[in-house]
Structures are given as C-alpha cells and as structure tokens.
Amino acid sequence: MGTQPRSQERRNFLNIVLGSGAVVWLGSLVYPVLRYLVPPATAATDVNSVRVATVDELRPGEYRIFRFGRLPGILFRMEDGTLHALSARCTHLDCTVQFDEEKQQIWCACHGGVYDVNGRNIAGPPPRPLERYEVVLKGKDVFVRRGETA
Amino acid sequence: MSRIYDWFRDRFDLDAVAAFAKKKEVPLYRGTFLYYLGGICLFLFGLQVLTGILLLLYYQPGENTAYESMKTIISRVEFGWLIRDIHGWSANLLIFFAFLHMFSVFFGRAYRKPRELTWMTGFILLALAMGFGFTGYLLPWNELAYFATRVGTNIPGSVPVVGGALLKLLRAGDEVTGATLTRFYGIHVSVLPALFAGVLGLHLLLIQVLGMSVPPSQERLPPEERRSIRFFPNFFLRDVMVWLVILNVIAVLAVFFPWELGAKADPLAPAPAGIRPEWYFMFTFQTLKLLPAHILGVEGEVLGILGFGLGGLIWFCIPFIDRWEGSHKVSRAINVFGVVVVVYMIVMTIWGYLA
Numbered sequence: 001m002g003t004q005p006r007s008q009e010r011r012n013f014l015n016i017v018l019g020s021g022a023v024v025w026l027g028s029l030v031y032p033v034l035r036y037l038v039p040p041a042t043a044a045t046d047v048n049s050v051r052v053a054t055v056d057e058l059r060p061g062e063y064r065i066f067r068f069g070r071l072p073g074i075l076f077r078m079e080d081g082t083l084h085a086l087s088a089r090c091t092h093l094d095c096t097v098q099f100d101e102e103k104q105q106i107w108c109a110c111h112g113g114v115y116d117v118n119g120r121n122i123a124g125p126p127p128r129p130l131e132r133y134e135v136v137l138k139g140k141d142v143f144v145r146r147g148e149t150a
Numbered sequence: 151m152s153r154i155y156d157w158f159r160d161r162f163d164l165d166a167v168a169a170f171a172k173k174k175e176v177p178l179y180r181g182t183f184l185y186y187l188g189g190i191c192l193f194l195f196g197l198q199v200l201t202g203i204l205l206l207l208y209y210q211p212g213e214n215t216a217y218e219s220m221k222t223i224i225s226r227v228e229f230g231w232l233i234r235d236i237h238g239w240s241a242n243l244l245i246f247f248a249f250l251h252m253f254s255v256f257f258g259r260a261y262r263k264p265r266e267l268t269w270m271t272g273f274i275l276l277a278l279a280m281g282f283g284f285t286g287y288l289l290p291w292n293e294l295a296y297f298a299t300r301v302g303t304n305i306p307g308s309v310p311v312v313g314g315a316l317l318k319l320l321r322a323g324d325e326v327t328g329a330t331l332t333r334f335y336g337i338h339v340s341v342l343p344a345l346f347a348g349v350l351g352l353h354l355l356l357i358q359v360l361g362m363s364v365p366p367s368q369e370r371l372p373p374e375e376r377r378s379i380r381f382f383p384n385f386f387l388r389d390v391m392v393w394l395v396i397l398n399v400i401a402v403l404a405v406f407f408p409w410e411l412g413a414k415a416d417p418l419a420p421a422p423a424g425i426r427p428e429w430y431f432m433f434t435f436q437t438l439k440l441l442p443a444h445i446l447g448v449e450g451e452v453l454g455i456l457g458f459g460l461g462g463l464i465w466f467c468i469p470f471i472d473r474w475e476g477s478h479k480v481s482r483a484i485n486v487f488g489v490v491v492v493v494y495m496i497v498m499t500i501w502g503y504l505a
Contacts (some may be wrong), residue, residue, distance in 0.1 A: 038318065039318065046354075069397060071418070093305065093438065095297055095301060095425075096417075110297060111439040125445060125451065
C-alpha cells in the first residue's frame with residue numbers, strides 16, 4: 001500500500017465503499033423478493049388432532065381412511081381389538097398409499113413400495129416406515145394425534 | 151413495397167442483413183437431414199406459444215376451476231379439443247426432437263470449439279422445455295398430474311441441505327395444493343417463456359455467428375470436395391416443407407389420439423394403479439423404482455437423484471471434457487459414454503412401460 005500514490009489509495013477505498021454499498025443495495029432489493037417467495041403458513045398444515053370414529057363403528061379387522069390435515073391417514077382395528085393409525089404418505093417420494101385387503105398389506109402404486117399393516121417398509125424403495133399417529137380414546141370417540149414414528 | 155423497403159433501408163443497414171442471408175450456407179453431405187432437427191424444434195416451440203396463448207383465453211387456474219375449465223375447453227369451446235391436443239402433442243414432439251437434435255450434435259461432436267456455448271445454451275433450452283412439461287402437466291389438475299407433481303417436487307425436496315426449502319418454494323407450502331397450481335401456472339406461462347425466449351435468442355444468434363458445424367469426417371476433406379447449399383432460399387424452403395409435414399402429423403395425432411383429461415385430482419384418494427410420468431421422465435422414474443431403500447447407508451432415492459444431477463452436469467460440460475484435439479482415446483471414450491447414456495435411457499424407458 002505504501003508504494004501506491006495517495007490518489008490510488010483513495011480510489012481503492014472509494015471502490016470498496018461504493019462496492020459494498022452496491023452489494024447492500026442489491027441485497028435490500030433481493031431480500032423482500034426472496035421472502036415473498038416463501039409461502040405463509042396455512043392453518044391446514046397445523047392440524048394436530050382429529051376425531052376419526054367411535055369405537056363401535058370399527059369391528060376387529062376393519063380399517064378406515066380419514067382426513068388428517070390435507071392428506072389421508074389409515075386407522076386399523078386389529079383382530080385383537082387394538083387400534084393404530086398411520087399416515088398414508090409414502091416415505092419414498094410422497095405418493096398416497098392404499099390398503100390391499102387381499103394381501104393385508106399397504107401398497108403404493110407410484111413406485112411399488114410395500115408396507116405391512118403396522119406401517120413397516122417391507123419391500124420396494126421406501127426407506128422408512130410410514131409415520132405413525134397416536135390413537136387416543138376419549139370415551140367412545142377415537143382421536144388420532146401426531147405422534148412418534150413406528 | 152419497394153418504398154417501404156427503402157424507408158427501412160434509410161434507417162437501418164438492411165443490405166448487410168441481406169448480404170449475410172445470401173452468404174449463409176448449409177453443408178451438404180450424407181448427414182444434412184440432421185440440420186432439420188433444430189428447425190423442427192423451433193417450429194414446434196412457435197406452435198406451443200400460439201396454442202398456449204389460445205388456451206389461456208379459457209383456462210382458469212385454481213383448485214376448483216382448473217379441471218372444470220379444461221373440461222369446458224375440450225367439450226364446449228369450438229375446436230377447443232383440437233387446440234389442447236395440438237398443445238399436448240407438439241409439446242411431446244418438441245421434447246422428442248430436442249433429444250434427437252442433442253444426440254445428433256453430440257455424436258457429430260458439434261459442441262467442440264468454438265461452439266461450446268451453443269451446446270450449453272441448447273442444454274439449458276432442453277432443461278427449460280422439460281420444466282415446461284413438468285409445470286404444464288399439473289395445470290389440468292387431474293389425478294395423474296397431482297401425483298406426478300407430488301413425486302416430482304419431492305425429488306428436489308430430497309436433495310441434502312437445501313431440499314426442504316426448495317420443496318416449500320416449489321409447492322408454495324408443505325403439500326401440493328391450489329397454491330402450487332397457481333405457482334406452476336405462473337412459472338409455465340410467464341417465467342419459463344421469458345427465460346426460454348432469452349436463451350433461445352442467444353442460441354440462434356450463436357448459430358448465425360459461428361455457422362453450421364460439420365462432423366470431423368467432413369472437416370478432414372479438402373475444401374474443394376466439401377459441398378454446401380444456400381440457406382436462403384434453398385434450405386429454408388426445405389425447412390418449411392418439413393414443418394408442414396410435422397404439422398400434418400400433429401393434426402393426425404390430435405384427431406386420432408387425443409389426450410385424456412382423466413379424473414379430477416383428489417388429495418384424499420390413493421395413487422391410482424398404473425400411474426406413471428410422461429415418457430421423457432420414464433427413465434428416471436424407472437431408476438428410482440429399482441433403487442433399493444438404502445445403498446451404503448444412504449437413502450436410495452437421494453443417491454439416485456444426486457447421480458442424475460452429476461450425470462446432467464457432465465453432459466452439460468462435455469465441450470470442456472472433450473478438448474484434446476485429435477486424441478483418439480478421448481473421442482472414443484466420449485462416444486462410448488454417449489452410447490451408454492442413450493442405451494440406458496432407452497432400456498429404462500421400455501422397462502418402465504413393460505413393468
């Protein structure tokens with residue numbers, strides 16, 4: 001720096017000041033646009049609990065598809081009478097799975113993923129089990145809540 | 151007429167343009183037909199713009215209106231079915247011919263110096279065209295579109311680190327909803343056309359500036375043995391003839407093989423059996439289907455997606471990889487790579503349809 005004439009030093013200084021000013025100015029233009037692109041949170045995605053049925057409506061061995069937020073879930077009543085609920089969202093690439101009554105398996109038509117009735121991934125590409133919801137009984141009403149993963 | 155010409159000539163250097171048009175030549179050899187491919191893509195893009203604008207007159211984006219307005223277009227608007235089918239068919243043919251164009255450029259090694267940027271802009275155009283296909287697919291808001299979009303947006307969503315934000319940005323939320331449809335509509339009719347027009351302009355400009363490439367086998371011939379024809383009017387008129395044939399083929403396809411609208415999207419319904427993407431995404435679809443859940447501790451789909459990303463990047467950078475002039479080994483390796491890519495895509499596509 002010492003070997004440069006003063007005018008050069010001043011020029012460098014001005015370049016840095018103006019350059020950073022320009023970057024900040026651009027940032028102040030781009031930032032609101034980037035924030036605008038991020039959608040606001042909607043009420044539908046915040047659903048945490050839903051009433052699905054009454055205990056009497058489901059006999060052992062039966063199942064019911066229910067709406068959880070925007071997507072479906074599956075509530076099973078096993079032969080021993082216990083209840084469990086799963087998300088119908090395939091863990092592979094997000095398609096909606098369906099229950100194959102004949103094979104007693106959960107199946108995804110998109111890429112052929114297969115889960116057992118407990119939601120465990122047993123064949124095909126799904127990397128994880130289906131999300132498991134918590135089942136809560138309040139009197140005779142069956143409520144499903146977002147809970148732990150199987 | 152000549153007065154109008156003179157009016158413009160007084161203001162702009164029209165003679166230079168005329169001289170350029172006169173000078174422009176197209177190499178004449180066994181592979182001359184390959185030079186039609188780019189022009190065909192250009193024509194099909196024009197057809198897309200035209201039919202797209204016509205569809206805009208009746209289409210109404212929105213969860214409760216998109217499917218219904220498509221129904222109106224194909225059943226109540228006069229010739230609406232024709233416009234929609236031409237839009238669909240020419241979109242598919244555009245992707246098909248763009249692939250052919252790309253592979254002919256690849257195997258003719260037309261991407262070499264000085265045409266690296268022509269190759270790269272062409273690659274970007276193909277990527278944008280596939281973006282058009284992907285965003286346009288959702289617009290009818292039918293069952294197939296809905297699940298194709300859920301899977302398709304989940305793919306960038308599984309990219310490490312930025313995936314989550316990317317998914318939210320694409321879907322306009324965590325799920326595919328009416329908000330996604332609005333966003334895709336905006337991208338399809340304004341963002342992509344603007345980008346495409348800019349890159350296409352550059353691509354065409356580069357072709358005019360650099361002239362048409364000939365494969366190495368022609369380059370080696372002494373200049374007096376090389377033959378060519380004038381672009382204006384000789385080659386251009388042939389171009390127009392080919393476009394006319396293509397237009398007729400599309401008309402026949404539109405009449406005899408119309409696109410089905412299918413059932414309206416229902417977020418609560420499971421994915422229907424036999425669901426599959428458009429043919430040009432089939433090889434990626436089939437690969438993702440075949441990959442096991444985990445490979446070396448990493449989720450199979452993540453590895454597959456990163457693999458495709460890397461493959462695309464190598465393909466994009468081919469001009470800089472194939473730069474050892476005259477090196478027989480390198481050009482052989484590039485050829486083998488190209489053949490492997492083509493065979494892989496064809497085999498996976500066929501497998502996808504048979505499975």
